[in-house]
Amino acid sequence: MKKTLIALFALTGVATAALTEIADMEELIVGMETVGTVGKADGYNQTVYTLDGAYIGGTNADVLNALNGTSGVVTFAGWINLASDASQYNTLVGWGASGTGFKFGVKDDDLFYVTKNVAETVRGTSIAKGEWTMIALQYNTANKNFRLTVTTTDGQFFTVSDNTTMNAVTVNEFAIGSANGNATSGNENFDGMLSGFKVFTSTGYENNSTIAAALGAAPKIVPEPATATLSLLALAGLAVRRRRK
Secondary structure, three states: OOOEEEEEEOOOOOEEEEEEEEEEHHHHOOOOEEEEEEEEEOOEOOOEEEEEEEEEEEOOHHHHHHHOOOOOEEEEEEEEEEOOOOOOEEEEEEEOOOOOOEEEEEEOOEEEEEEOOOEEEEEOOOOOOOOOEEEEEEEEOOOOEEEEEEEEOOEEEEEEOOOOOOOOOOOOOEEEOOOEOOEOOHHHOEEEEEEEEEEEEEOOOOOHHHHHHHHOOOOOEOOOHHHHHHHHHHHHHHHHHHHHO
16 A cells, blocks of 8 residues: 655645545556556656556555545546557546446547546547647546546646536446456557556645646656767767867
8 A cells, every 4th residue: 555645835835735646557457457458668767558458457445445435536647648540539547337437538639538328528638649648537526526637738728527427336446548447448448658657635636737746757768878878978079179179
């Protein structure tokens, strides 16, 4: 069980927000079944998961306890990088079986969530394929409202739904990359890369800067040794030339 309290302070020094991390990707996928193709990408400065499929059957106790709670907000957040040929629906998280609970992810290039068999909410955000984008879903367990959060090169966007109706889950499981916690969703599976994925709890909604600080920076490609060596040699040569002048 991971309980890392992340406290952020405004310029005045007063605490304004707090997220408690309850699980990261490594902890979430323990005991989960894989469908389709899943793996890890090399060459990045942090762990990057590749999915053209999903992890299903998630039963992390901290996450399920939070989702079934009656107060507070549960936040799912991570950096995504959609494949160039990703299909229309790319579900990042699904909770409950078909027709129950909720799912969220990217529809075309927009952030979406669905309370299954009830309503779909889509937020126009222009999420570009092949670029790292931070996305998050915040779920208020008290009134079953949702907030979508996305950080792109174009800015920050938020939306809050007034939908308070959600079919109670019949299968208390979650999935990463599938709409249904207990099964693959075929054409709705996530297709791309995922990094820094975590689940948090908080007393209320948090803004983008708070979530981004909790996740850390987007992944970066680590230069190959030869490239790094050439760069150092170039800098050394530049330094020598400056000394001679």
